Amino acid sequence: MEAFTSDSTEIIVLAAAGGLFLIQIIYYLCLYNRIHARSRAVKQGDTHFTQELPPISVIICVCEESENLRRNLSAVLEQDYPKFEVIVINDDDTDKSEDYLTILEEKYPHLYHSFVPESSRYISRKKLAVMLGIKASKYDWMVFTNADCMPQSNQWLRLMARNFTPRTQVVLGYSGYERGKGWLHKRAAFDNLFTSMRYLGFALAGSPYMGIGRNLAYRKELFYQQKGFSAHLNLQRGDDDLFINHVATPENTRVETDAKAIVRMPPLLRAKDWEEEKIGYASTARLYHGMQRRLAGFETLSRLAFHATWTAAMIIGILHFHWLAAGVAFLLFLLRFTMQAVIVNKTACDLEEQRSYYFTLPVFDLLQPIQSLRWKWYCLFRKKSGFLRK
Incomplete structure (x- = not known):
């Protein structure tokens, strides 16, 4: 029965992963799915x-x-x-x-x-x-x-x-x-x-x-x-x-x-x-101007935190042989990945991108915010005169 039990640390980390999972669901359904939803509305004559x-x-x-x-x-x-x-x-x-x-x-x-x-x-x-x-x-x-x-x-x-x-x-x-x-x-x-x-x-x-x-x-x-x-x-x-x-x-x-x-x-x-x-x-x-940049930044932060918490919960569960906790953590990742893959690839199809994102999606999902942070760091350390008119 030990495999189906969890300690307080696992419960806290899983709860955090679950909360971040819900935040990610909201962003994908309410923001990132907009292009596909519009394409569908245009085809149905609703625009x-x-x-x-x-x-x-x-x-x-x-x-x-x-x-x-x-x-x-x-x-x-x-x-x-x-x-x-x-x-x-x-x-x-x-x-x-x-x-x-x-x-x-x-x-x-x-x-x-x-x-x-x-x-x-x-x-x-x-x-x-x-x-x-x-x-x-x-x-x-x-x-x-x-x-x-x-x-x-x-x-x-x-x-x-x-x-x-x-x-x-x-x-x-x-x-x-x-x-x-x-x-x-x-x-x-x-x-x-x-x-x-x-x-x-x-x-x-x-x-x-x-x-x-x-x-x-x-x-x-x-x-x-x-x-x-x-x-x-x-x-x-x-x-x-x-x-x-x-x-x-x-x-x-x-x-x-x-x-x-x-x-x-x-x-x-x-x-x-x-x-x-x-x-x-x-x-x-x-x-x-506006809150959009901060909302976008919060999505990026919640994405990175989600990956950190579900990974930590799964590792802790495996180390303690609590397979239920480890399985729940992996299930959260799998559900988010499925939702993300569907929305990203449907949007790419609507835009005739001629490229699908499945195996590479988890890599790009982590790499994209790291790249963005890199550009921001460049801005901080580059001379301000480099961004001014010449």
Whole structure:
């Protein structure tokens, strides 16, 4: 009968694991399942969209990206949309992007391009490029993406525009990676998926707090009402996530996650590029308004604590030959893993990620918060001047 008994320590640790398990259940069902729930609602016709297709200005900022322009720009220019323009702001001419854009403008009359003056100093060149694109745009609705992003269909703009209701001022879209190989790429792809499940989940729950400029739309009127990037003009980053954090509200923000409205980046090849991007977002995240960042941090803390408590309870149970306690601890892990695998993989399927997460899921589940902590530590020890305008 000793195998079915437990001491007070085991009971306390199991109770803690059980409480943390319930917290994790709430997060996954109420937050991380939002994208899948929305996809199901759209298929069932339970989501309202507008039928109007207002003119759109697509703005792309580039820097030494002639190869990306040759690879992806035609897919943007050939969107099935009644009236739109594409504005490319070039931040460097050393790779002959200017020549290619000039040639392309002869074929596509709705393509325009300009450049960031070489003499520009003491302001983020990316923010300056965005502001130049906005100033040059003809239309109120602006859609932003990057030169390395390929729309997954010619319906991208139509699907983003179906969210342009009279009350809407911000539309958040999903951006992912193309399928690739290697451990680095798998880590980055999962991190991107999970991060999107988090910030898009909050937006779908009525608490938007950030956006990513690879697939993002907002009104020019909103940009000018908020005085552009003036609230954080001293920062090198923040032209997408921090700006959206300041302007997005439950009433003015919508999310588009249809698979045909996704833009994809090429597979990740260099760890340094990914690290710099993540460090950049970590440097602006500390300035976010609202409780969402703290709620996300609490989920991460409860996740790590859950893994610590169920593992400790199982080990203690095994050492004391209390197999019931050990079995209950493992059952908690198994139930959470099953729920997590179902939600993550259904979301990945909805987003046509072409990758499933089963055997790697427990590894990434622990690795993802460790990576996030690493980016934050980098921010603490890097000189503040590295995040300021130059």
